[in-house]
Amino acid sequence: MSFLTLAFRPCSRTIARKPFPSGVVAARQLHQTLPCARRNKPVEIPYENPLPPVPDRGEAPDYAFVFDIDGVLVHGSNPLPRAKETLEYLHDNHIPYMLLTNGGGYSEAAQVQQLNQRLRMRAFISEQQFVQSHTPFKEHASSPHLRTVLVLGGVKENVKEVAKGYGFRNVVIPADFLKSFQGVSPFTDKSHYSQFGTKLPKNLPKVDAVLVFNDPRDWALDIQVVVDVLLSEGGQVGTRRRVEDVIRDGHLPVYFSNPDLWWANEYQHARLGQRAFRAALEGVWRSITGGQELKATTIGKPHQPTYEFAEDTLTRWRARKLKQLGAFMDHPELKRVYMVGDNPASDIAGANSYKSPRGTDWVSVLVRTGVFREGDSDGGAKAVVDNVEEAVRWAIEEERDLKA
Numbered sequence: 517m518s519f520l521t522l523a524f525r526p527c528s529r530t531i532a533r534k535p536f537p538s539g540v541v542a543a544r545q546l547h548q549t550l551p552c553a554r555r556n557k558p559v560e561i562p563y564e565n566p567l568p569p570v571p572d573r574g575e576a577p578d579y580a581f582v583f584d585i586d587g588v589l590v591h592g593s594n595p596l597p598r599a600k601e602t603l604e605y606l607h608d609n610h611i612p613y614m615l616l617t618n619g620g621g622y623s624e625a626a627q628v629q630q631l632n633q634r635l636r637m638r639a640f641i642s643e644q645q646f647v648q649s650h651t652p653f654k655e656h657a658s659s660p661h662l663r664t665v666l667v668l669g670g671v672k673e674n675v676k677e678v679a680k681g682y683g684f685r686n687v688v689i690p691a692d693f694l695k696s697f698q699g700v701s702p703f704t705d706k707s708h709y710s711q712f713g714t715k716l717p718k719n720l721p722k723v724d725a726v727l728v729f730n731d732p733r734d735w736a737l738d739i740q741v742v743v744d745v746l747l748s749e750g751g752q753v754g755t756r757r758r759v760e761d762v763i764r765d766g767h768l769p770v771y772f773s774n775p776d777l778w779w780a781n782e783y784q785h786a787r788l789g790q791r792a793f794r795a796a797l798e799g800v801w802r803s804i805t806g807g808q809e810l811k812a813t814t815i816g817k818p819h820q821p822t823y824e825f826a827e828d829t830l831t832r833w834r835a836r837k838l839k840q841l842g843a844f845m846d847h848p849e850l851k852r853v854y855m856v857g858d859n860p861a862s863d864i865a866g867a868n869s870y871k872s873p874r875g876t877d878w879v880s881v882l883v884r885t886g887v888f889r890e891g892d893s894d895g896g897a898k899a900v901v902d903n904v905e906e907a908v909r910w911a912i913e914e915e916r917d918l919k920a
């Protein structure tokens with residue numbers, strides 16, 4: 517029997533009272549019992565069903581794993597049971613993995629650091645094995661067609677800093693408009709949002725595209741500013757065209773990074789995601805244009821470009837890890853990727869429909885720890901299992917059968 521950690525168990529903690537006054541030296545101790553899940557603290561308990569040892573075949577594994585995060589490894593800020601142990605099992609057995617999430621709003625470095633802390637990882641997850649919804653935008657940062665971009669979403673002005681970190685030259689956010697123009701969004705709480713904005717220069721910018729990095733926090737402000745930009749003269753801030761002219765000539769490019777309508781956090785029911793914001797913006801645009809569709813591009817799971825980006829990232833990461841083992845291992849091609857997710861509409865649908873340019877086979881595994889509920893469609897998942905550890909156990913057994 518091995519002793520491993522499991523979160524979400526009642527446990528006891530010890531709180532030391534302040535020393536009593538008047539010469540009482542010894543502190544008395546008060547014992548309280550709190551559910552550990554609320555405090556993010558794992559508890560040592562016996563665990564009787566460890567993952568099987570991976571046989572040493574003298575060569576590196578020809579398979580790898582891709583994990584979603586919310587609903588698979590964590591629920592909001594709470595780690596899910598067996599997530600840490602499962603990732604460390606893969607690390608210890610030299611089985612490459614990466615994380616692919618439709619979340620975002622912070623830099624990759626910040627996200628990975630937070631996840632390592634939340635999971636209390638012994639074998640740290642690297643930034644180089646992590647792709648979030650807006651990471652693929654990085655590839656377009658130096659495009660001559662994207663000199664100035666309006667970016668939306670996230671907390672405070674974080675996404676502006678993320679976009680600049682990617683290399684976008686001029687980045688504006690809705691809070692900049694709030695700071696610059698009286699009455700631009702009359703129902704927005706200025707005392708909150710304007711503190712994150714920067715006054716636009718007197719020579720007002722010409723926006724080339726709208727990029728939704730993360731879920732917008734103030735839909736009224738963001739929809740108002742996006743509509744203003746889409747109805748402007750070629751993105752020139754402060755101008756306005758006739759709606760009929762915009763319909764005839766087309767509007768500026770709009771990109772969404774996350775197509776999820778729902779996502780799972782610590783609340784008992786799934787929460788609205790970025791696609792809900794898109795639906796709201798589309799509805800407003802239809803009302804303004806007499807029924808015209810907003811022409812926008814969406815990346816993120818389940819879309820092909822995001823899976824291609826993820827496969828490139830995983831291939832680079834795997835090559836780097838295997839190089840470290842290179843002295844004594846052969847390096848076979850990557851034949852299979854197990855995509856482990858909780859959302860049939862994104863994780864599972866994406867893995868099932870993905871066409872790998874390398875001919876890699878993507879196998880979808882659905883877990884019951886997130887969005888998916890019994891009775892829902894499983895999206896055609898190859899397997900449906902209780903949690904992330906069972907997903908890896910199933911995949912390891914599949915590999916054994918394939919190689920038997």
Ligand SMILES: [Mg+2]
Nearest residue numbers: 584586587858
């Ligand atoms: Mg998820």
